[in-house]
Amino acid sequence: xxxxxxxxxxxxxxxxxxxxxxxxxxxxxxxxxxxxxxxxxxxxxxxxxxxxxxxxxxxxxxxxxxxxxxxxxxxxxxxxxxxxxxxxxxxxxxxxxxxxxxxxxxxxxxxxxxxxxxxxxxxxxxxxxxxxxxxxxxxxxxxxxxxxxxxxxxxxxxxxxxxxxxxxxxxxxxxxxxxxxxxxxxxxxxxxxxxxxxxxxxxxxxxxxxxxxxxxxxxxxxxxxxxxxxxxxxxxxxxxxxxxxxxxxxxxxxxxxxxxxxxxxxxxxxxxxxxxxxxxxxxxxxxxxxxxxxxxx
Ligand code: HMG
Ligand code: MG
Numbered sequence: 001x002x003x004x005x006x007x008x009x010x011x012x013x014x015x016x017x018x019x020x021x022x023x024x025x026x027x028x029x030x031x032x033x034x035x036x037x038x039x040x041x042x043x044x045x046x047x048x049x050x051x052x053x054x055x056x057x058x059x060x061x062x063x064x065x066x067x068x069x070x071x072x073x074x075x076x077x078x079x080x081x082x083x084x085x086x087x088x089x090x091x092x093x094x095x096x097x098x099x100x101x102x103x104x105x106x107x108x109x110x111x112x113x114x115x116x117x118x119x120x121x122x123x124x125x126x127x128x129x130x131x132x133x134x135x136x137x138x139x140x141x142x143x144x145x146x147x148x149x150x151x152x153x154x155x156x157x158x159x160x161x162x163x164x165x166x167x168x169x170x171x172x173x174x175x176x177x178x179x180x181x182x183x184x185x186x187x188x189x190x191x192x193x194x195x196x197x198x199x200x201x202x203x204x205x206x207x208x209x210x211x212x213x214x215x216x217x218x219x220x221x222x223x224x225x226x227x228x229x230x231x232x233x234x235x236x237x238x239x240x241x242x243x244x245x246x247x248x249x250x251x252x253x254x255x256x257x258x259x260x261x262x263x264x265x266x267x268x269x270x271x272x273x274x275x276x277x278x279x280x281x282x283x284x285x286x287x288x289x290x291x292x293x294x295x296x297x
Contacts, residue, residue: 001224006265008229009255010044010175010205011037013280014065015080016249017237019049019056021284027061029283031068036276037234038072041268042252046099046231049080050089056241066093078139082113087127091134098131100124100171101141104159105148108179112143112242121165128169140171141207145191146183149243156194163199173203175231178218180246181211185221192225205229208250210236210289215250216258230255235277236289251290253277 014034018025025033034047047069053060066079066089078097079090090098102120103109109117124140131138142162148154163174176195183191188206195204206222208215208230219230236251256268270292277293287294 001220002226003262003264004223004226004228006228007223007259008044009042009252009266009268010046010078010229010231011042011234011252012046012207012231012249013037013233013235013237013252015046015049015059015078016231016239017233017235017280018058020239020241020248021058021237023284024058025283027064027068030061030065033276033280033283034065034069036272036279038070038075040272040276041266042273043074043267044076044078044097046078046080047095050086050093051080051082063089063093066090066095076137080141081127083123084126084130087130090131090136095136097137097139098127099139099141099175100127100166101143102162102166103143103148103179104162105144105151105154107150108144108148108243111150112240117162124166125169128171132170138171139173139175139205140166140169141175141177142166143177143179143240145176146178146187147180149180149245156191159191160195160198163195167199167203173205173229174199175205175207177207178209178215179240179243181209181215183208183218184214185217188218188221189225192222192227196225201226202228205231207231209239209246209248210250211245211247216254219250219255234273234290235280235284235293237280237284248289251277251288251292253290253292257292
């Protein structure tokens with residue numbers, strides 16, 4: 001297999017992890033956790049989302065969180081936004097990077113952001129344009145790349161169509177989401193084989209949820225294809241409330257354990273990360289899926 005010298009891990013726990021939690025973590029708790037994550041060596045942290053708080057009550061305090069965290073130089077702090085209103089919040093919160101999102105499958109897009117795919121394009125086009133002109137970098141997510149909770153199989157042409165639109169709007173990186181954690185390594189390589197003929201490899205990231213325990217194997221399959229950016233969530237927290245049955249993202253600790261021990265540079269200190277994982281586990285009040293977190297307890 002082909003192993004790269006360096007891999008970039010984008011921590012999404014404070015957003016993807018917390019958005020699905022029933023326990024409302026206090027604003028102070030969120031800020032404290034993000035500040036701990038900032039000391040681990042992670043260079044990218046998605047701190048919150050500026051979405052309708054009626055849809056995602058767990059992140060209703062996004063502005064306070066964005067304003068309250070300590071900014072460590074060299075770390076990019078991202079917020080997820082669905083529309084112009086969300087962008088205004090993200091700009092007021094002075095994040096460095098804005099992430100827009102939509103789905104490859106029509107039904108998930110509709111359930112998640114209350115719009116058809118075609119009606120989403122003009123909304124995101126405006127957000128991307130304004131964010132770029134406000135000096136922010138912009139990342140795009142395409143969800144349900146490997147399967148949809150409502151439609152099952154998702155045709156690769158739908159993934160290509162949405163991805164092309166997002167790149168054409170000006171996004172600088174595209175994160176391919178296995179929203180419900182159904183992908184397997186063979187499928188990952190088949191999908192990448194097709195997408196890599198159209199999109200530059202350095203602009204692609206992968207975002208695996210770990211519902212069926214295949215996320216780490218999927219990362220290895222993508223590494224072998226030359227992908228070097230992955231999203232992960234400390235503790236393995238997470239899930240999309242509009243993707244029934246889906247569990248959390250692959251645990252950051254488990255990815256860092258594997259990569260660091262393979263001699264692949266991540267820049268992340270596992271001990272410090274486990275400290276941040278223990279902190280959030282205590283706050284959430286139940287055992288989290290991260291294998292390394294359980295192994296150290
Ligand atoms: P809508 O109800 O269609 O919005 O929601 P609307 O434009 O009709 O407005 C209705 C109300 O929402 C208005 O308030 C707006 O002001 C308000 P009212 O006048 O009724 O009091 N509103 C907002 N409030 C705060 N922030 C905003 C905002 N926009 C409108 N930005 C909307 C449309 C997109 C807002 C809604 O559907 C929503 O918030 N969806 C978010 C769903 C979500 O966050 N899902 C999880 C993240 S995606 C994910 O997890 C997948 C990912 O991880 C990748 C993967 O795993 O594949 C990224
Ligand atoms: Mg996700």
